[in-house]
Structures are given as C-alpha cells and as structure tokens.
C-alpha cells in the first residue's frame with residue numbers, strides 16, 4: 266500500500282482521557298508508542314462530560330469497588346494535574362422527601378470503602394453554600410473536585426511526547442492487520458492530509474470509548490459489546506455554588522451540580538443511545554434537569570440556562586440488567602485481552618479513573634509482550650504549572666489595568682465572560698497558525714461563558730484577521746461555523762432569558778453584520794470535522810417563544826446535540 270510507513274511497539278486508538286493515559290503510561294514504561302485519533306484530542310466523551318473529579322461518594326452504596334478507586338485516583342490526579350483540577354470540595358445533602366434511610370447507608374458505605382467523609386450540621390452546610398435548599402435534613406462533606414478534561418488530556422499528551430510518544434490527530438483508523446493470529450499493523454487515513462498511514466506494531470490498545478466495538482471488529486473480534494449510555498447536561502450562567510453539590514440518594518438523574526470554571530453544570534441523565542455520533546436531547550430531559558436543580562437550589566430556574574450537550578458513556582454490556590438499562594449497568598473498567606494476540610481493549614470506567622485504567626491496560630499489554638515494565642504514572646506530575654484557581658485571570662487582568670495607569674489598556678479584554686485578553690488570542694494564533702475558532706474556544710474558553718460568543722466571537726474573528734492568520738473570508742466562514750455549533754447547544758434550552766439573549770445575538774450577527782450574506786471561502790482543512798448542524802438554523806427571529814417553557818421547532822420535538830463540545 267502507498268502512503269507513509271511508521272512503526273512502534275504500541276499503537277493506541279482513541280485520543281480521549283483513556284487513550285492519552287495509555288499513551289503516557291506506555292511511553293513512561295520505555296515502550297515506543299503512537300496514538301491515533303480521528304479528530305482532535307478530547308473530542309469524544311471526554312469533551313462532553315460533567316466535569317466532576319469524583320470523591321467516590323456517589324458509588325459508596327451502589328458500587329463499592331468504584332468508590333475506592335475514585336477516592337484513590339482523586340488524590341493522585343489532584344497531585345499530578347494541578348493546573349487541571351480545582352479542589353472545590355463537595356457536599357452530599359439529603360433534601361426533604363429523599364429516602365431518610367439512605368444517609369446512614371451512605372456513611373457506612375463511605376467508611377467501608379475508604380472514601381473520606383464527615384457529617385456536618387445543616388447550618389454549617391447552609392453557611393458554606395447559602396443558596397442550598399434550606400429543607401435539607403442531613404449534610405456530609407467529601408473531597409469532590411472539578412477537572413478540566415481538555416487540560417488534563419493535553420497535559421498527559423505533552424508528558425507522553427516528552428517520553429518520545431507520537432500523537433496523530435485527525436487520523437481515522439480504517440483497518441487492523443492481523444498476521445498469524447497476532448496484530449501486525451494499524452492502517453489509518455489522515456483526514457487533513459488525505460494520506461494513508463500504516464503503522465507496524467507489536468500491540469494495539471483499543472481505547473475508542475463508545476466506538477470500541479467497531480474498532481475490535483476491524484481485527485475480526487466480535488466480543489466487545491459497548492452500550493453507549495447517553496447523558497445530558499446543562500450549563501447555568503454562573504457559579505450558583507462553589508462546591509460540588511450531590512443529592513444524598515442512590516445514584517439517579519439530575520442529582521449533581523458541579524461548579525466548573527465560571528458556570529455551574531446540572532446533570533445528568535442515562536439512557537441507551539443507538540449511535541454515539543447522534544445524541545438526542547429530549548425537551549422532557551431539559552425540564553427534568555431544571556426541576557432537579559430547583560430542588561437543590563431554590564430559584565435555579567431563574568438563572569439563565571446557557572447551553573446543553575450530551576455525551577455517551579462507554580459502558581460494556583452488563584448481563585445482570587436489561588440491554589437498555591444503562592443507568593444500572595456497571596461503571597467498572599474492563600480490560601479485555603483478545604484472542605487476536607497483542608490486541609487489548611479498555612472500556613467503561615470514569616474520567617476520574619483514567620490513569621488507573623491506563624495502568625491496568627498497560628499491565629495487560631506488557632504481559633502479552635512478555636516484558637516486565639512497571640507503571641510510573643502516579644510518581645510524576647504531568648504539569649508543573651500553577652495550581653488552578655477560578656480567579657486566576659481576574660488577578661492578571663487587574664494587575665495589567667493597574668500598570669496601565671488609566672491610559673488605554675494595551676491588552677484589552679476581548680471576552681468579558683472568561684476574561685480573555687487580546688494577547689492571549691494573538692499568542693495562541695502565533696503558536697498555532699492553523700488554529701480554528703473551536704481551538705480558541707477549547708484552549709481559551711472563548712464563547713463558553715454567559716454570552717456564548719454573542720459579543721466576543723466577532724471581535725475574535727477580527728483579531729485573527731488583523732493578525733494575518735485568517736483571511737477576511739476565512740474569518741467569516743469560521744465565525745459562521747462557530748455560531749452554528751454554539752447554536753446546537755443553545756437550541757434545546759431556548760426559552761425565557763436565553764431566548765432573549767439568542768434574539769440579541771441574532772440581531773447582532775444577522776441585523777448588523779449580515780453574516781450570511783458576507784463572502785466566504787473554503788475552511789482550512791479539517792475545520793469542519795468537529796461540527797454537525799442538526800438543528801434548524803436560527804431564522805430572522807429565533808426567539809419566537811420567550812415563555813418560560815422549553816420551545817423546540819423540530820417536527821419530532823426532539824433535538825440532537827452533536828455540537829463540537831459543551832458549554833461549560
């Protein structure tokens with residue numbers, strides 16, 4: 266076959282948390298490793314999750330093994346990813362009407378599983394989180410935190426590269442060559458380069474999350490039955506709480522509120538999806554999440570819902586429950602050593618346990634290769650940068666303002682919601698000249714705060730053009746793509762205050778800029794690969810309904826959210 270030829274010990278398929286964790290682990294064990302990801306890193310489930318670094322509390326009754334794993338990994342990740350983890354702490358609260366016997370089982374389970382937990386008074390819980398429902402009758406503090414999945418994945422990938430590993434993004438695996446019963450090579454196609462790449466290897470790790478079944482089939486293995494467990498989440502427009510707040514109940518829908526960066530995220534649901542690339546957001550689920558938020562925080566519905574998105578848990582079929590009951594399927598990790606020698610699949614688990622999953626996977630690979638190479642990923646911090654603080658940008662912006670002595674700011678704030686300055690944008694574009702709007706969004710959080718790009722997106726496009734990175738026509742097309750993707754997450758929650766905001770944005774972009782009428786040009790190769798346009802485009806007046814109930818124009822009443830990431 267023509268195209269590029271590479272070779273290494275281990276090929277890792279999938280650039281989510283699990284795959285990147287395996288890559289780092291393999292490289293730190295001294296093996297040569299190449300990761301292949303069909304889009305960019307962290308664009309699968311890892312870019313569409315709830316943001317919670319589990320303390321283990323959620324699983325102390327339902328899944329004790331997972332609870333202990335989470336507690337141990339929580340401590341390790343906090344240490345090795347200081348710039349991605351915010352150690353917010355967390356509360357479990359029992360609200361009037363909840364099962365009164367559960368809190369005692371919770372406390373006993375925490376004790377048995379080693380999840381650090383202590384009971385605090387209701388008054389103390391309300392002092393710490395004044396917006397909590399005053400009807401709570403018991404409260405416990407735990408070590409929950411939040412974790413920026415992208416920052417974590419990028420940090421682990423950089424660390425792996427320092428140990429000699431390679432990362433091929435925008436490369437889709439199309440085949441696995443098996444010779445004499447063993448994996449021999451992985452074949453992939455570069456969607457940006459148009460080239461085929463063949464990677465000769467001794468082992469293949471299938472870390473393709475909800476797509477893992479399809480990858481196993483490429484090697485002729487039919488025994489990986491992944492059931493995508495779809496969950497939706499909604500970002501609210503500010504930090505309603507500063508700690509993670511969990512309902513103290515057996516795991517259920519909408520029972521966790523997570524403060525992530527500048528917003529709070531309520532979630533989640535759990536229902537079987539037929540295709541992890543097409544995840545629906547039902548209007549009833551949106552209402553269910555808002556109702557659940559209201560039970561934790563009275564007045565929750567008055568806050569503005571910013572953005573909704575969905576992700577698919579890579580659950581392995583659990584024969585103890587019905588094929589559609591993803592809520593009760595095990596969250597445990599599974600490492601499968603296949604009959605095809607050298608092929609190992611890893612699935613299940615949680616983002617919180619990504620490092621442990623990688624360690625167990627590489628133990629299995631080393632066993633297949635007959636080599637004794639111990640795991641070292643817990644010994645060394647991934648990032649040596651500063652510890653994450655939600656207020657870090659405010660401090661920097663205020664310092665710069667003071668230094669300018671009242672003169673026009675040489676480095677103005679472009680995105681007020683996330684305090685992104687002009688130099689942050691130009692520095693990123695200088696370092697990554699092919700960066701798209703979506704790269705700026707994920708790396709700087711442009712468009713992820715309360716205005717959802719309404720004010721900052723056009724300024725950013727202008728700066729990118731001014732800096733010579735994007736032509737005028739390219740800026741317009743990238744801006745249009747960005748707005749379309751934001752719209753995918755806004756449409757399912759379009760009502761009340763958010764409908765008014767969408768109407769204003771529509772007026773700015775259509776009324777003032779006539780963005781649909783401006784000349785455009787081809788997008789840079791690969792820019793559209795992370796996008797989908799399943800919703801009706803905003804018309805002249807997208808906010809036809811400004812009532813208090815969810816509005817949807819789609820014929821089925823069902824929305825699909827496949828936007829390029831979430832609105833955190």
Ligand SMILES: Cc1cc2nc3c(=O)[nH]c(=O)nc-3n(C[C@H](O)[C@H](O)[C@H](O)COP(=O)(O)OP(=O)(O)OC[C@H]3O[C@@H](n4cnc5c(N)ncnc54)[C@H](O)[C@@H]3O)c2cc1C
Nearest residue numbers: 279281282283303309310311314315317438474496616617
């Ligand atoms: C709604 C929801 C909320 C969650 N909340 C939390 C939480 O708060 N805390 C927590 O710890 N966990 C949470 N999880 C679980 C966690 O998000 C997942 O366990 C984790 O992100 C899975 O990572 P992964 O790398 O296994 O899969 P993914 O991130 O999906 O990675 C798989 C990758 O494989 C790639 N791929 C697929 N096919 C190919 C191909 N042919 N060639 C190349 N690449 C391919 C995909 O593009 C993708 O990037 C949540 C999950 C969901 C769905």
